[in-house]
């Protein structure tokens with residue numbers, strides 16, 4: 001080569017400085033920085049976006065666990081509480097474990113394990129957990145308060161051992177159950193936050209039933225025990241509510257059977273059950289409830305054969321007997337001398353109202369009431385064998401009782417509460433609103449956990465003794 005050394009150096013290209021290698025180096029550095037960033041972030045626990053609360057609904061027929069969530073950053077006021085999951089506890093309600101209370105606690109374990117999986121681990125310790133019991137435990141408490149205390153001790157011991165923050169377990173009063181069901185329905189429909197006209201709530205359980213609605217004519221003075229006042233989102237509400245203990249559908253079935261077994265017969269032909277249905281039943285089991293125990297015929301045999309004759313009209317006559325319309329000291333009553341203002345507005349009917357009417361395909365209330373009764377009449381007249389073939393997967397106990405339950409629902413609504421052919425369409429049979437089940441549990445989440453419906457606190461007096469929720 002004939003060039004000077006300096007010129008040669010300039011012209012010779014450094015192999016490490018080609019555009020390609022520079023590009024590779026830059027990309028490499030970016031990749032390393034990205035990897036380090038990801039590694040650092042992964043070591044940091046991610047803060048879950050939601051907070052959680054768990055409420056157990058210990059009903060007379062079964063217990064269900066509901067998990068609620070709300071945005072963590074809107075903890076104090078405006079965030080929306082919604083149901084994220086639910087779990088149905090296997091077996092009967094906790095009041096059925098009176099003779100072996102330990103089993104009441106154990107029955108909750110599977111759903112509690114589910115809850116541990118479903119609530120993010122980082123939130124376990126701070127997630128409040130509450131158990132509210134309804135009419136089954138009210139009845140057990142009336143019958144044997146020591147047994148009811150033991151059931152509460154057993155379920156509390158199980159819940160205390162969970163990783164969640166156990167807040168307590170107790171029986172809800174009838175007015176609480178009614179009012180909380182009403183708040184849930186109207187909260188989920190956004191009627192409260194927007195100050196819209198509210199919707200009444202009809203809840204039918206196994207052992208009690210609740211009716212709650214706002215009436216312009218009701219200020220509470222005529223029957224203070226049916227009045228619940230509170231302020232929500234700047235609006236004052238004076239709610240009419242009544243809970244009829246013993247008028248859930250399982251207890252009313254006992255009342256109807258008690259009516260038909262007054263003379264202690266060995267056989268009854270029950271119009272509320274299907275033709276061809278026949279089951280031996282035990283007198284002491286039937287009358288083992290404070291709702292009927294005083295009526296047990298003294299000279300009854302041990303068992304009776306419960307057979308069906310499938311007649312809606314005769315069944316309605318039997319069911320009417322469970323209501324007492326003979327006395328009312330107010331301007332107007334529903335039944336059993338209980339004050340009820342004139343019905344007003346639309347109503348959401350949930351729990352067993354929905355289970356039964358949904359099974360019977362009768363949730364469409366735009367269908368005239370007379371047609372609903374005709375459909376029910378055809379259903380009740382279906383022979384038991386045909387019905388079993390048509391519904392091979394339905395639990396036989398449920399299947400055998402839908403004629404009775406449908407008849408009770410129609411009779412309660414029309415004869416009991418005074419819905420008419422004209423107002424029947426004001427009722428909507430509902431299970432869920434948005435993703436949350438209709439029922440009283442959501443309000444426990446609001447009152448206990450969410451700290452913003454302070455005006456409902458007076459309804460929940462014992463809560464004020466708990467420092468963590470004031």
Ligand SMILES: Nc1ccn([C@@H]2O[C@H](COP(=O)(O)OP(=O)(O)OP(=O)(O)O)[C@@H](O)[C@H]2O)c(=O)n1
Nearest residue numbers: 059060061062134135205206207208351352355
């Ligand atoms: N698919 C279903 C599920 C339940 N049921 C009936 O519905 C009633 C239970 O309704 P629910 O609202 O769950 O009552 P509980 O909450 O257990 O009772 P309560 O509120 O009176 O304590 C029971 O009679 C049960 O047999 C039904 O007919 N069909």
Ligand SMILES: [Ca+2]
Nearest residue numbers: 059134205351
């Ligand atoms: Ca219930």
